[in-house]
Each structure stands twice: as C-alpha cells, then as structure tokens.
Amino acid sequence: MADQPAAPQPPEPPRYPLNWATIIMWLAMAVMTVNLLMNNASRTAEIPYSEFKEAVRSDKVEMIVLTGSEIAGRYKFMDGEQQSGFTSRLPSVADTELIPLLEAHKVVVQVRSTEHGPLLTLLINLLPWIFIIGLFFLSRQMLSKQFLPGGGGFTKSKARLAEPQDIKVRYDDIAGLQNAKADLREIIEYLKAPARYQKLGAHIPKGVLLMGPPGTGKTMLARATAGEAGVPFFSITGSEFVEMFVGVGASRVRDMFTEARQKAPSLIFIDEIDSVGRARSGAFGTNNDEREQTLNQILAEMDGFRAEETVVVLAATNRPDVLDAALLRPGRFDRKVTLDLPQKAAREEILKVHTRQVPVADDVNLATIAAGTVGFSGADLANLVNEAALLAARENRETVGQQAFENARDKILLGDRRETFLTPEEKNRVAYHEAGHALTAFDLPHGDVLRKISIIPRGKALGVTEQAPEEDRVNYGQHYLEDRITILLGGRSAEKMIFGEVSSGAADDLKQATHLARHMISEWGMSESLGPVTWDETQENFLGQTVSKPRDYSEHTAEKIDAEVSALIGRCEARVDALLLAQRERLDRLADSLMQHETLGEDDIRVLLAS
Ligand code: ATP
Secondary structure (H helix, E strand, C coil), rough: CCCCCCCCCCCCCCCCCCCCHHHHHHHHHHHHHHHHHHHHHCCECCHHHHHHHHHHHHEEEEEEEECCCEEEEEECCCCCCCCEEEECCCCCCCCCCCHHHHCCCEEEEEEEEECCCHHHHHHHHHHHHHHHHHHHHHHHHHHHHCCCCCCCCCCCCEEEECHHHCCCCCHCCCCCHHHHHHHHHHHHHHHHHHHHHHHHCCCCCCEEEECCCCCCHHHHHHHHHHHHCCEEEEEEHHHCCCCCCCCCCHHHHHHHHHHHHCCCCCEEECCCCHHHEEECCCCCCHHHHHHHHHHHHHHHHHHHHCCCEEEEEEEEECHHHHHHHHCCCCCCCEEEECCCCCCCHHHHHHHHHHCCCHHHHHCCCCCHHHHHCCCHHHHHHHHHHHHHHHHHHHCCCCCCCHHHHHHHHHHHHHCEEECCCHHHHHHHHHHHHHHHHHHHHHHHCCCCEEEEEEEEEEEEEEEEEEEEEECCCCCCCCHHHHHHHHHHHHHHHHHHHHHHHCCCHHHHHHHHHHHHHHHHHHHHCCCCCCCCCCCCCEEEEECCCCECCCCCHHHHHHHHHHHHHHHHHHHHHHHHHHHHHHHHHHHHHHHHHHHHHHHEHHHHHHHHHHC
C-alpha cells in the first residue's frame, strides 16, 4: 500500500515555555512597575523653595531629607490637621542661610547619598534594555513554535481530519431535515462512485452551502454526509484560517486543499464560512486584507479542481446574507441547503433520537415536551435531554421522568430557581401580576395557549406566565399582535386595579409592548393614518451587525410614529383595564390559587378560569 501523507493533527494550543528569557522579562517588567508605582505613591505636593523657607520660618516643618538637590519633608502636626509631606528643590546657587535657619527652627535634617551604588545604578539603567531583549526572545520563540520547520506549522492547515472508520454519525441519527438530507444524497452517491458521474460528463456541485440558525445540525449533517459516503472528512472553522499575519490564511487553505486532494474522494467542511467569506467591503485594516486573501484562495482552489479530483466542499453559515457574491457563483457554493429551526414534529423526532440512550420513565410524553419547546434548535433539545438526565441523577432516580424534562426546560428557558425572599405582600403582588397576564391571555381571542403560570422567582423574573402557540408561527396577524400587547399590559393593569399603583416589575413587559407596537407602526404598515409605509431605523454595518441608522424621514413623521405607538398602546391598555375590571372575581380566584400552589399547569388554569 502506498504511504499516505501524515494526517494533520488537531491544533495544539500554543505553549510558551518558562525559560530564562521569559523570567527575566517578567522580572524586569515587575521591577519597572514597582518602581513606577513607588515613585507615584511617594509623590507629594511639590512646593516652591520660597514657600518651603517660609514654612520653616513659621515653625511648620518637622523634618526634611536632602537627597542631592531634592528636598522631601514633613510638616509638623497642627491642631485638627493631618500631618502631610511635601517636596521641593534647592536652588542651583548655594543658599548659605538655609542651614542656620533650619537649626534655628529645630528642623530635623537627614542627608542621603544620591548614589545607588554602582551595581544598582547599572541595573536600573539596563532594565529597559533587558525588557526589550526579553521581549524579542520571547516573540522569536512564540513565532518559531509556529513558523520553523517541524515547529507546529503556522502556515499549515489547521483542519481536523476524521478517517471514514472514525465517523460514526449517519443520517439515521439526524432527526427531521428530510429536505436537506435529500439534497445531499446526490453528493453522497457521487463521492461513493465518482466514476459513474465522470463517465457521463456530469458536473456535480463542488460546493454546498448549509444555511441555518445555530444548533440546527449543520456540522452534524456535514459529518454524517462523509460518514454515509465513507470518505475522509476535513473540518475547520473559517476563523481558524485567519491570523494576524497577512498570507497565513491563504497558505493554510492551500495546504488543506492539497491534503484533501491527496485523500480524494474526500469532503471538506468549512464552518462559519462568513468569517472569511463576508462581502468584500473595501473597509480598512490588515485583518480585512488577510480575510480577502483567504477567501480568494478558497475560490481559486475550488476553481482549480480537476475532474478526477473528487473533493466536495460543504460550508456552513448562519449569516448567508453577508456572504460575498463571488462565493455563491456557479462552480463554487452554487447549491444551497437550508436548515430551519425544527417544527413540532421534528422536535419530537429529535427528542426521540437523543433519548435513545436515556432510560425514560413511562410517564414521559415527548409530544408534550416538543409542544412546549417552540424555538428550540436541535442542539437546545439535545441539551434539554442531558439537563433532564442530570436532574434525575441528582435526585437519585432510576429513570428520567416527565417532571425532570419540564424542570430542565424551565431551567433552560427561564434560568435557575432563585433564592429570593419575598414578603407575603410582595408575593401577592406577583401573583396578581401573573394572574393579570394569564386571565387576559385566556380571554382574548388570539391569545396563545397558556402552558404554565408560576410565582417562583427564576433567573431575572419574579414570576412567569408561559404561553406557547399550538403550532409554530411564522407570520403574525395584526389582531394577534394587538392581543399580544394587551396581554403584556395585563400584569401591570392588574396591579393598578388591586393595589392602586403600578410597580417597576412591569418594566420588561412595557419594553416588549413598546417594541412590538413600534414595529407594527413603523415597519409593518399597521397604522391606518400612516398607511402602508415602512420606516426602518436599523441597518447593517460592515461587520454585519444590526445598528441604528440615522433617521431618513422627517421630524414630523417621527412625531406621528411616536403618537401612533402611544395611541396603540393606550387602546390596548383601555381594553385590558376593562377586561380585568369585568372579570375581577376570576382574577382573585387565579391569584389566590397561585398564592396557594405557586405553580399552575395548563389543566389547572383551564379548570380555574373556565367559569
Ligand atoms: P453552529 O451553527 O452553532 O455550528 P450547527 O448548526 O453546526 O451549529 P451542530 O453542531 O451540528 O449544529 O448541532 C449541535 C448538536 O445538536 C448536535 O451534536 C446534535 O446533538 C444536536 N442536533 C442538532 N440538530 C439535530 C437533529 N436534526 N437531529 C439530532 N440531533 C441534532
């Protein structure tokens, strides 16, 4: 069998050995710092020589130390005043009056030599040089670890290689994602039997872009694709290419592609491709040059694949919108596969996959857990199962029950339980606040299903009213949004009605309500008087972050938007006030029950509020 090139090892964290150069450098730095601090610390008010003499004449000076032309002295203790020090300087012309004056006023005089001793003086003068030389040696060492032959290879690819026999994950281990799997089937067939395609002159995509929010299984899917095809899997993240030094990323790319070609058929996976593949903006900075060179090299390598080189590149991103158009051109990442957050059925499937190895109790209903985990990614669900198992283990249980799953979900969603002591009055206020939200949600036609109400403090919240839509929503109607704002105001409204005042506890509700109202008016055209116009106030900066942009509409329009936002919130408030006033008896019932049980589930709420 022909020798295979040595497999690249996973990158080691750089080690910086503690040798003499390092030690001396740190010592020099420490001495310089201490010196500086001591100089600063001992510095007291500097006074003119004339003022010093005047102080001696007025019997205010207790002692002085003369070091060369420097005078450091201490004032006498005066009634009520702190004893403090001063410094001054002797004039260059000898003052023959001074010594008799000091003697006459009984000032203690100490004279110190200005000499540090030859050795110390030499050392002090040499310190900055020692520091610079130490720094030079240290940086040489750090770089040689990376640059010198056999020293770790700064320019060598940092990609991790998994041989086919080491890749255990298969498509069966990935729940849902049917479309994505179907899209990649062709790639698997091609990698398995490239000759079949090459014979017919068929062009298989060289690059596939996996797009989707974090944790939706992009890495897992890429790895499983290599697993299914039985080919070596090279994986790297975009940021691992880019270093401080221009050109390093490009040579790492070259190196990685060379190795992948040698191992063809093979699969390269570049995670977070956006960190090198952002649209070239012409912005300043070395890092940008480095990024561009790296990107160009990736493109050049992909263009340079020969027909017999069966290397497929999968890349992942959760920011496809910021990618450079050149990456998406035919012959590069021209096939795109989207991975969305899983819907309810897919969440249940993912939970099934992850509970395969977990002894699940009979009472566990994965469908209910899936229904209560809207917005969870595959990674979140894997984490949920693990948290539940940890909780069950902590309680010394043999199996993981439904309650453990519920508690794990609450922990992930709302944070840990908080040991906050609330007085009965405070607790009562929280109970009414949550009851206000819940009753409004229950009664309004577009309120999402109530899953739970709790007045146990968790994370930052003192209580929580949890609603989850029956099905995951992707679009929101105006009535739904208005009801949402009304529900958000329900807690504050209940407090106002019962306790005659509002509290700071509604701050987050108000923030969310205002945010929603502003979106409705200024972005989604949901104001009658302003009409179907959008006034978005955000834009992306060159780093791809969403930032506020300067307002590009008139002050008059801005005032109208503000007025509409206030009017909308005002209407919702009037609505919730009226609702709660009319339902006072049910509100009391719910709040009392919360005071008693602290947490109410979906069924309890339904029974309590049904009549
Ligand atoms: P990121 O964008 O943060 O890199 P990603 O999309 O690459 O995330 P992965 O790293 O592939 O996500 O997924 C993380 C973990 O989530 C996986 O190891 C797996 O345990 C779980 N997971 C995600 N999606 C699924 C799925 N569809 N089926 C089973 N497990 C999944």
